[in-house]
Amino acid sequence: MSEERELLRETVAALVAKHAGPAAVRAAMESEKGYDESLWQLLCEQVGAAALVIPEELGGAGGELADAATVLQELGRALVPSPLLGSTLAELALLAAPEPDGETLEALAMGSSIGALVLDADYVVNGDIADVVVAAADGELSRWTRFTAEPVTTMDPTRRLACVAAEESVALGPDPGLADTAAILLAAEQIGAAERCLDLTVEYAKSRVQFGRPIGSFQALKHRMADLYVAVSAARAVVADACVDPTPTGAATARLAATEALCTVAGEAIQLHGGIAITWEHDMHLYFKRAHGSAHLLASSRELLRQLESEVLETS
Numbered sequence: 001m002s003e004e005r006e007l008l009r010e011t012v013a014a015l016v017a018k019h020a021g022p023a024a025v026r027a028a029m030e031s032e033k034g035y036d037e038s039l040w041q042l043l044c045e046q047v048g049a050a051a052l053v054i055p056e057e058l059g060g061a062g063g064e065l066a067d068a069a070t071v072l073q074e075l076g077r078a079l080v081p082s083p084l085l086g087s088t089l090a091e092l093a094l095l096a097a098p099e100p101d102g103e104t105l106e107a108l109a110m111g112s113s114i115g116a117l118v119l120d121a122d123y124v125v126n127g128d129i130a131d132v133v134v135a136a137a138d139g140e141l142s143r144w145t146r147f148t149a150e151p152v153t154t155m156d157p158t159r160r161l162a163c164v165a166a167e168e169s170v171a172l173g174p175d176p177g178l179a180d181t182a183a184i185l186l187a188a189e190q191i192g193a194a195e196r197c198l199d200l201t202v203e204y205a206k207s208r209v210q211f212g213r214p215i216g217s218f219q220a221l222k223h224r225m226a227d228l229y230v231a232v233s234a235a236r237a238v239v240a241d242a243c244v245d246p247t248p249t250g251a252a253t254a255r256l257a258a259t260e261a262l263c264t265v266a267g268e269a270i271q272l273h274g275g276i277a278i279t280w281e282h283d284m285h286l287y288f289k290r291a292h293g294s295a296h297l298l299a300s301s302r303e304l305l306r307q308l309e310s311e312v313l314e315t316s
Contacts, residue, residue: 005070011047012074015039020080022283025158028081033129034160035081043084044111047071050087051109054095059106065181066243069188076192079158079286083114085189086126089182090115093134093141097172104132118144118164119179119298123152127162134172136179141172156293158286180251183298187239187251187258190294194232194262197287201225201269208274221272228265235261249311252304259295266291 019039020028028036043049052067054060061067068088075082091108094100107113116130118137124130128151133144146168152161202225206214235257242254266288270277277284295301 005067008047008067009070009074012043012049012071013077015042015046016074016078016080020078025079025081025286029158035083039080040082040111043071043082044109048109049084050091050111053088053091054105054109058095058100058102060109064243065184065246066240069185069239069243072185072189073192076189076290077196079193079283079290081158081160083111083126083129085182085185086117086124086130087111087113087115088185089117089125089178090130090132090134092176092181093117093136093172093178094132094143096141096174096176096178108132116164117178117182119182121165122163123161123297124149124164125159125161125297127151127164128160130164133164133166135166135169136175139175141175141178142166142169143172144169154293155296156286156289158290159293177248179298180248181246183251183255183304184239184242184246186294186297187254188243190258190262190291191232191236191239193287193290193294194235194258194265197262197265197269197284197291198225198228198232200284200287201228201265201272204273224268224272228268231261231264249308252299252307255298256301256304256308259301262291263295 019042020036024036028034048061049071051060052063052071053065056062072084075084087108091105094105104113108115113131114126114129115132116124116126118124118133118135128149130149133147135142135144144166147164147166149162149164152163154161205221205225208214238257239254242250269284270288273284276282
């Protein structure tokens, strides 16, 4: 990671630590819009989070996909409800047009408008709060200038989804492969959640005493946590590679690795925490719900495996 990107990560981490503790996350997910509007403005004003992928000539920060992934990873670590994922994807969709809409991009970059990308109209991230909606279907992009949105019931209370339907739309041009970009950004967010989930489990194992000893001192649990560390570290490396070289194969591999890592570590965390993990007061159940909610966003693991299998057969 470059020095600039590490500074970006540290800045976001500091904001999250100050403004997005467990109580703040719960308050945000239960709020009217489903996220902390004051924290969102801080992320936009102090970090330029919503402007990272927009070129400087269009009023953005001129960053790379890996920059947006870095911010999402830190937000995912604390399960921070945020419009960043949907807005970033909407920006990339608008930028793919032959003549990008500078005024709309500026509003998205400032955070005053919220964006959403429709890949599956039944489950759209930011769908119920979006001002700007772009859809990708059959290799083409279209902007929905008029649309309806209905919130849907979700497993993960920290991420709201909506069913969105177009009433009027205009064509934007060819789709550059935004489903792959979405997969990479979601994978980065999953890695952050997996890292924090593992940290919380290790901390608990050090403090929970059974039979006169911390449970983390038992050999069997040491081995389980070591395996989790390896799984998360390996997935993090795969996602980092995909951010640098965002190919369809890299995107599918990153999503598979991140999904498996988060689901595995969340499941093990529930077991290692014992009964306390499934109480409403403890945060671990939120990580478990994020793990399985995210696993069902975008393409499923089975679809990703079929994609990779077909690519292997084509090259063999």
